[in-house]
Amino acid sequence: MTLEVKKNIFIELGRFLNQFTDNESIKNKNVLQNDLFFDEFNKLIKLSQSHNGWYTPEQVYFSIQSWATALSEDNLNQWLSNYNFESVTPKKVALILAGNIPLVGFHDFLCVLLAGHSVVVKTSSNDQHLLPFLAKYLSTIAPPIADKITFVEGKLENFDTVIATGSNNTARYFEYYFKDKPAIIRKNRNSVAVLNGSETKEELVALGADIFRYFGLGCRNVSKLFVPKGYSFDAFFEAIFEYQDVIHYEKYANNYDYNKAVFLMSNFKLLDNGFLTLKEDPSYASPISSVFYEYYDTIAALQTKLSTEQDQIQCIVSKDLIAGSIAFGQTQQPKLWDYADNRDTLLFLLE
Incomplete structure (x- = not known):
């Protein structure tokens, strides 16, 4: 053919x-x-x-x-x-x-x-x-x-x-x-979002789709947030409230209850809105129903960090803060030329 x-x-x-x-x-x-x-x-x-x-x-x-x-x-x-x-x-x-x-x-x-x-x-x-x-x-x-x-x-x-x-x-x-x-x-790879506080409510709502689509099970799901020191999560929690129905799904709810209990028994400090926990953590892979976050000093320093650790990252979402990042709400709608691990699969097969 x-x-x-x-x-x-x-x-x-x-x-x-x-x-x-x-x-x-x-x-x-x-x-x-x-x-x-x-x-x-x-x-x-x-x-x-x-x-x-x-x-x-x-x-x-x-x-x-x-x-x-x-x-x-x-x-x-x-x-x-x-x-x-x-x-x-x-x-x-x-x-x-x-x-x-x-x-x-x-x-x-x-x-x-x-x-x-x-x-x-x-x-x-x-x-x-x-x-x-x-x-x-x-x-x-x-x-x-x-x-x-x-x-x-x-x-x-x-x-x-x-x-x-x-x-x-x-x-x-x-x-x-x-x-x-x-x-x-x-x-294993995970996706991250970089915020600076200038994001609109619409952009943060779209970020919620990047987090909750497929219940967070995909490598293109955002599992970690990078935020500046002193960042307030109030606008983030307000925006993602429209995804609250996820807690009515039994398998997700069981993971939420279990992971929250494990975090609390370990005396970790959590931010919690009743269906998602936020935990300060240097790791990229957060468990289902949880998103990790980490503070950054400058965008330039963060860009260097993400470049150094790119083998752990699938997608970066931001408001044009990081070179090569994609728009909020787009992680689960890749183009045909958006290859997993940034490895050109078709070129590999043709060669």
Whole structure:
């Protein structure tokens, strides 16, 4: 298949996904194979929470809509125009996927197929249904692509290259196990926000989305705030109050109660609004229902610190305070060219 054909296949997938929203899913008669797949995908979305308690319909719909937006003709053209696809030798690329948020491994899956390789996928036990369903849809609307996609449950075998995502501990295992293969090994990362007190209420409300989307489980979720000395959190707490309903979700509430109790028993000083705790801490990875914060002296010094520790950071959110930072509310809506760990996955696959 030519690149143009593969691109059009994923554009069609985007049109399929665009039918499904949190408010109402409306069937589009012009979408290919809709009679076969529309109702089944609706059922799968509603069953997702039974497969993974964190995959509420709201979170799954958000992920689906994000991908529907990303897989437009304009976005794909803009992304792919920067690469040379002419001299690729087809390989078998193994993907070991995470399952912390819905369809978290789809971008790697997309990159492998567009690069002209075959993909061998080992899904996470926490996300075993959504990607295989989309692969089945792709294989139905474009049968030649079916031979390029394999899902495995046991040991990975007969592959040339690997992209593996896991924790810092599993990354050490991956690095040893795949030491003889070209590989991208992804470790733990977290996202941060840099505030200076000039943020508007609207910007802080948007920051709340960066914190609470997917219950804070993604590497693009803000888990730490950097603030100037003397910063008052009153405006922050006022702005994020509209996310208070998160505490009514049992799994989140259990984490809130547990983590707050652990902090208090350890005599840590906390700021608390009833559904989120703030704790002063130098670490980047805060537990669910908590965000760490740290004071900075100057933006210049903070810029140096963040540059030095960039291997721990996925995204930086700020009001143009830090070079390369992104706007509030955008962490969970990455572009196709926003690569995990800032490693150009598509370039790696093409080379």
